[in-house]
Amino acid sequence: MKFEKDLLVQKSTTKTIIGILHFVLIILWIGSKFYIEEGFNDFDLFYLIGLFLLGSLFILEGRGIPFAKIFGKAFILIDEERISVKRSVFNKEQIIFWDEIKQIEYKPNYFLFTKHDDSQMPFKLRHLAFRFNREILDFIKVIGKNKGLSVRRMIEFKKK
Structure with missing residues (x-):
């Protein structure tokens, strides 16, 4: 008889939705730049990369793949x-x-x-x-x- 639970794995619909909203924001940001015919500056690129990384992280966490597993177990x-x-x-x-x-x-x-x-x-x-x-x-x-x-x-x- 054995009871074993990984405390890091927690699926969350909220985190997944927040991650998807990050990607929607990226699409809107890029779309608005093309719509107003404005170029991308350095700030825009850093911001888009940051949004992409955060969105990916939220989606992975929401699906039960924790980022903290890189550092160890709980x-x-x-x-x-x-x-x-x-x-x-x-x-x-x-x-x-x-x-x-x-x-x-x-x-x-x-x-x-x-x-x-x-x-x-x-x-x-x-x-x-x-x-x-x-x-x-x-x-x-x-x-x-x-x-x-x-x-x-x-x-x-x-x-x-």
């Missing part, structure tokens, strides 16, 4: 061996192995893992993966119970 991986999270391409990967965990407490958007040495590792989901919250909770509950761990709902937040 993901959530939960399997029988570990829980691994990399929140963004610039953050370090956080890993906790199931055999290190003694107890799991949870609230919506928040997990607190207590290790065998009584140290605690918080795992906050609030900005991370709102769209996967329920799936993550279910996977952690199921695997935790299969491993014989205490999985319980947290009554109040612990400050640490």
Whole structure:
């Protein structure tokens, strides 16, 4: 059993539409230059190239091909061996192995893992993966119970 989500891939109709609007603006700009019979100066060329690059970027992002993948990965991986999270391409990967965990407490958007040495590792989901919250909770509950761990709902937040 494995839960794996790429946090960078997000399709967006809005981004695609914004990208298409950039291309429409390019066409209108070029059309207006021909209509008023005016030549292109350096500013126009830089502006058109910038609009083309931005439009292309918005369309690719909107279709689910993220520009940030050039720099690295961002993901959530939960399997029988570990829980691994990399929140963004610039953050370090956080890993906790199931055999290190003694107890799991949870609230919506928040997990607190207590290790065998009584140290605690918080795992906050609030900005991370709102769209996967329920799936993550279910996977952690199921695997935790299969491993014989205490999985319980947290009554109040612990400050640490």
